[in-house]
Amino acid sequence: MFPQVLTEGYRSFLGERLPNERRKYEALGNEGQDPDVLLIGCCDSRVAPEVIFDTGPGQIFTIRNVANIVPPAEHDSGYHGTSSAIEFAVQALKVKHIVVLGHATCGGIKAAGLGADPLSSGNFIGRWVSLVEPAVKTLDASGDSKEKEGYLTRLEYAMIAQSLQNLMTFDFVREAVEAGRLHLHGAHFGIVTGELRIRDPETGEFRSVVARDGQTLASSALIGCTEA
Numbered sequence: 001m002f003p004q005v006l007t008e009g010y011r012s013f014l015g016e017r018l019p020n021e022r023r024k025y026e027a028l029g030n031e032g033q034d035p036d037v038l039l040i041g042c043c044d045s046r047v048a049p050e051v052i053f054d055t056g057p058g059q060i061f062t063i064r065n066v067a068n069i070v071p072p073a074e075h076d077s078g079y080h081g082t083s084s085a086i087e088f089a090v091q092a093l094k095v096k097h098i099v100v101l102g103h104a105t106c107g108g109i110k111a112a113g114l115g116a117d118p119l120s121s122g123n124f125i126g127r128w129v130s131l132v133e134p135a136v137k138t139l140d141a142s143g144d145s146k147e148k149e150g151y152l153t154r155l156e157y158a159m160i161a162q163s164l165q166n167l168m169t170f171d172f173v174r175e176a177v178e179a180g181r182l183h184l185h186g187a188h189f190g191i192v193t194g195e196l197r198i199r200d201p202e203t204g205e206f207r208s209v210v211a212r213d214g215q216t217l218a219s220s221a222l223i224g225c226t227e228a
């Protein structure tokens with residue numbers, strides 16, 4: 001049987017959301033998509049970009065993989081799912097922003113930082129999260145270690161920065177960024193608190209976009225964060 005959680009959800013969509021958004025779906029279906037944002041997030045079921053950012057159909061082109069990792073550009077005979085979606089978003093859709101969205105208590109980052117047994121003989125996760133190694137080394141170099149409190153959060157942040165660097169290894173991304181047509185951003189979602197932090201490209205700090213009184217900060221946190 002098809003999962004009940006999906007049939008029930010679809011019924012709700014048919015009854016409430018689709019009637020409100022029917023024209024949008026018709027236009028998107030007839031004219032194609034034209035999103036401004038490519039978002040690269042984690043597969044984690046708790047971190048659904050369309051829910052967090054309250055977006056409708058056609059607004060964000062989304063890639064989700066284990067630990068929201070952007071691999072460096074590799075020109076080999078491998079099958080590069082994430083890289084192909086980045087290529088499509090930048091070259092065909094001409095997105096204006098790429099957001100790498102990390103999150104708290106990320107299992108993929110934990111496996112990379114603390115080690116984990118392979119889940120199958122293929123060890124697909126182990127090989128994939130070995131891409132986190134440069135971020136681990138960055139923390140090592142700063143004197144950080146897994147024994148210190150908050151290490152995995154700092155590794156989540158460091159890997160977002162590493163993914164932003166890896167994005168720049170794609171020629172077409174670098175050219176678009178240098179021409180000012182494309183802007184790169186890092187962000188981190190705290191699941192328990194619902195807090196979104198945005199990476200300051202100048203300092204590398206992740207700052208909350210919501211002040212303590214719940215007001216959204218009217219600062220450069222939400223606009224103009226451009227990764228050089």
Ligand SMILES: [Zn+2]
Pocket residue numbers: 042043044066067068103105106107108109
């Ligand atoms: Zn994750």
